[in-house]
Amino acid sequence: MIPFRNIKRAITKAISQPGYGWLAFRRRLLSYLTYKLFNGYSAYPETISLFLTYRCNLRCQMCGQWGMVGSSRDYPLEMLKAQLSLHEIESLLDDVKSFKPNITLFGGEPLLYRQWPDIVRMVKGRGMRCNIITNGVLLEDNAERMVELGVDEVIFSLDGPREIHDEMRGSPNTFDRAYAGFKRLKDIKLLQGKKRPLVNISSTVFEVNYKRLPEVVRIAEEMGATSITFHHLIFIGKETYTEHNSLFQEYFSSISHDWAGFIRDELPSIELDVLLKKITEIKAMESEVSVSFYPNYTDKEVRGYYSSFDFIPLSYKNRCLSPWMVAYIFPDGSVRACQSLNFSAGNIRESSFRDIWNSERYRNFRQVVKERKAFPVCVRCTEFYRF
Template sequence: MKNLSIIPTKNISRILHKAIKSPGFAIHSFYRRLLSYLTYRFGNGYSAPPETISFFLSYRCNLKCSMCGQWGEHGIYKDYAQDKLKQGLALGAIKKLMQEFSSFKPTITLFGGEPTLYKDWVSVVQIAKENGLRCNIVTNAVLLARYAGEMVKLGLDEIIFSLDGPRDIHDKIRGVKGTFDRAMEGFKLLKQFKKEQRKKKPLVTINATVNGDNYNRLSELIEIADEIGAYHLNIHHLLFLNKDICDRHNTFFKGTFGVSSPDWYGFVWAQLPQINPDILLQEFKKIRDIQSSAAVNFYPNFTDDEIKKYYTGWEFESESYSNRCLSPWMVAYIFPDGSVVPYHTMNYPMGNVNESSFNEIWNNARYRRFRQVLRKIKRFHVCSKGCTELYRY
């Protein structure tokens, strides 16, 4: 039965909490997922319009987080030429896309790199809201103090804040001293502006990634979540691969689609992360026992046995999730050069919005074949530990 579900039962509590906060959005989201799931089952590569569209507004970032597949120790963006790092969609192209999206109302997520480094990101939010679209931003919050007032005024729906732990841990992982304090000052101002303008949005979600520097102090995140008024705290398992898994994926991908898939090498580790799963599970128990105004979710929501297997070996297959990927039926990613890709770390563009409409790209022959292949094999070699989209739908 788990293979037939459009919402993994392991994720139900997370989804219900969001539904309580935004019931209209929840109903619309479920409807979009249902249509996409039906086309996954019966569409032979075709798909209903996506539930979510993520704009990678910029490759650039103002931090160098240790575990990041983009700018971390082995991050693939570090080798990009300056011309590529400066790329960004023209505002006129984004406006045209938002008008196109208004017919099916996807959630717009602003991503990066760090999206606030794109000079017109505030205008992107404004355009999205003018077209009746829900709009979120995934940010390190370093520049939040500068933009908090505009976020409230424009009606940004949600801030998804990447937090690693208390001050010392956060700054160590982020690679820049003072990062934690700058973020906290921004959230202090955000609460002030929301109060002054009598607004509940933007809602605040914290995303914390488990890693070797914070796994034994994750319970300290609860106090911070309450302090900044977060309604959601998501604790994400670390993404990590070894070279052998990436090589096998690359061989398959090149043989099937005719191009290499190098981006996954940004998640390659020389050795397993130094995370003791028994201590990690103790932290999870502490977190569950602490009273908080924020709903806490562990994502993916693995069993205790799965967590032990996940962090003590390279190969992994969940027994509690379906292990098939629906993401290319549910989500599209638009990169700074206008290319549309089915994953945020896959070097295989389906088309370019500077040359074709999004709707033309979404179900073109290239996209349909990609979905057909994935439908047949269920997932790629890198998916189980390299991308949490596998466990989302």
């Protein structure tokens, strides 16, 4: 239910958000029991992630959507412009409010969805928790509304000091704009005597920044962050992509196009002795900000992860529980059991979420995942290690 190597990360979140921590534990326990006892059926999810828009105002190098080989670059303009109406989102929230899932707004860049404040207002008005995942560029103009609306958590990407962050994000002044946004958020919370939204930073290990990761912790402290998670870079080889799609096509008559955005011709150019030294240095740092690496690989696994396209984890169970715990709803209304596998179990424009969640199509997907435990790309996905 919670992998042993993720226990510290889970405890930290529970301490900073005790109400949510207890609710998440109960939800995960129930979903885990349905995973063990039933063949594809699941209790309602802990989290529903609303993919508000494909649009993004940055072109981050390592991003699978809009990065160097990002999958969104291949999508037609009509698809990229798609988004659910406010009425459709309100109907969804009315459908799920009885089991009170955590609602996460992401994209693309969710703050480019003009009516995002209305969505937050509707989520909070129905007694649900609301998170926003953002690159921070538009935060300064939106910080006051986030505090007033009661956003619970802001997850923000920060990859290094100014020059490193801007290079990885593909645009000048990105660091300064984000930093100004979080300073304003911090000041407004202090002025209004509020603790939320909590600020959690997400940082990706990459060729450009791995030697300077400790600096991210100090910047996180200045921003008033609650926690920082260093994510290992997601990448796959062409052979893995081909093998995966051949298998996925056999089971579901479709391919996982979104994983094309993570293909690399060569392994990352990272000096592993240096990276491991930086990881050790960060874990030994005294900081008010809770720090974790995710997945929390052993040193041996870190070496294996970056030195082979055929990596297999040793310290985690090789199975995925995410389809029992999380649902993803995309701008066209499609409901996905996994963010990047491009498998749609239904569409909220045609059926209610509650009907889709345990539909025959959804249950069949879970059955296959349970029997196979993983597809070729899964070991590179963070959800594989989450539960």
